Amino acid sequence: MTSISIIGRGKMGSAIADIAARAGASIQIVNRSAKPTGDHPEATYAALGDDLTGDLVVLAVPYSAYPNILKHYRDRLGGKVVIDISNTIDFSTYEQPEALIGTSTALELARQLPADVAVLKAFNVNLADTLITRTNGTTATTVLFAGDDAEGKIALADLLQAAGLRAIDAGPLPRSKQLEAIGFLQMVLASTGKTRYESGFTLLP
Numbered sequence: 292m293t294s295i296s297i298i299g300r301g302k303m304g305s306a307i308a309d310i311a312a313r314a315g316a317s318i319q320i321v322n323r324s325a326k327p328t329g330d331h332p333e334a335t336y337a338a339l340g341d342d343l344t345g346d347l348v349v350l351a352v353p354y355s356a357y358p359n360i361l362k363h364y365r366d367r368l369g370g371k372v373v374i375d376i377s378n379t380i381d382f383s384t385y386e387q388p389e390a391l392i393g394t395s396t397a398l399e400l401a402r403q404l405p406a407d408v409a410v411l412k413a414f415n416v417n418l419a420d421t422l423i424t425r426t427n428g429t430t431a432t433t434v435l436f437a438g439d440d441a442e443g444k445i446a447l448a449d450l451l452q453a454a455g456l457r458a459i460d461a462g463p464l465p466r467s468k469q470l471e472a473i474g475f476l477q478m479v480l481a482s483t484g485k486t487r488y489e490s491g492f493t494l495l496p
């Protein structure tokens with residue numbers, strides 16, 4: 292059975308927990324406070340710093356929180372697949388942070404982790420509502436992902452498909468730059484009312 296730890300229980304953390312529950316995965320939800328919300332009775336709850344039980348570890352927190360996550364877990368992620376879902380946008384300027392021009396959050400995360408930790412980029416091109424409903428317009432929600440770890444990508448794709456989503460491998464981890472560009476543009480369009488949070492970009496079959 293797939294096991295997944297989701298760090299963060301905001302909109303995306305909750306949507307990904309729903310997907311994992313549909314797939315029958317073993318779910319751990321980790322947050323700054325471990326107080327159960329009751330939203331996911333099938334999950335176990337833990338506080339940031341507790342041991343992670345999942346083979347897949349989703350960082351469902353803002354990119355600005357990554358230093359805090361790494362402080363707790365950098366040296367405790369060996370053999371796990373860490374999934375970066377972040378989109379960085381400075382809503383005061385509608386620009387990407389300068390430090391990420393020419394790179395990606397996923398590549399920067401991988402650079403900071405030991406070599407035995409696999410990093411995947413995934414979910415950042417999915418607005419949370421389309422993960423909850425599992426539809427985007429008239430199609431099944433499609434999750435694009437990128438990474439260099441073949442087994443990790445298979446585990447993620449299996450989980451997504453078991454939950455009724457489409458899963459598309461976009462290639463090696465450098466493709467995260469393109470995924471992040473798409474996610475960035477989608478966030479700009481949604482936050483300025485040019486598309487709806489309930490739909491967004493998708494890849495037609």
Ligand SMILES: NC(=O)c1ccc[n+]([C@@H]2O[C@H](COP(=O)([O-])OP(=O)(O)OC[C@H]3O[C@@H](n4cnc5c(N)ncnc54)[C@H](OP(=O)(O)O)[C@@H]3O)[C@@H](O)[C@H]2O)c1
Nearest residue numbers: 299300301302303323351352353354356377378415418419
């Ligand atoms: N919303 C979307 O449609 C969407 C789509 C694609 C990608 N994303 C990406 O998904 C990630 C999460 O977004 P979201 O919409 O789910 O955000 P959210 O609803 O605001 O939830 C953020 C979560 O991160 C936790 N958190 C914030 N700062 C933290 C810190 N310093 N240390 C530890 N935990 C921290 C929060 O904990 P508390 O509960 O304790 O505050 C909360 O559980 C972001 O990287 C975002 O770019 C979002």
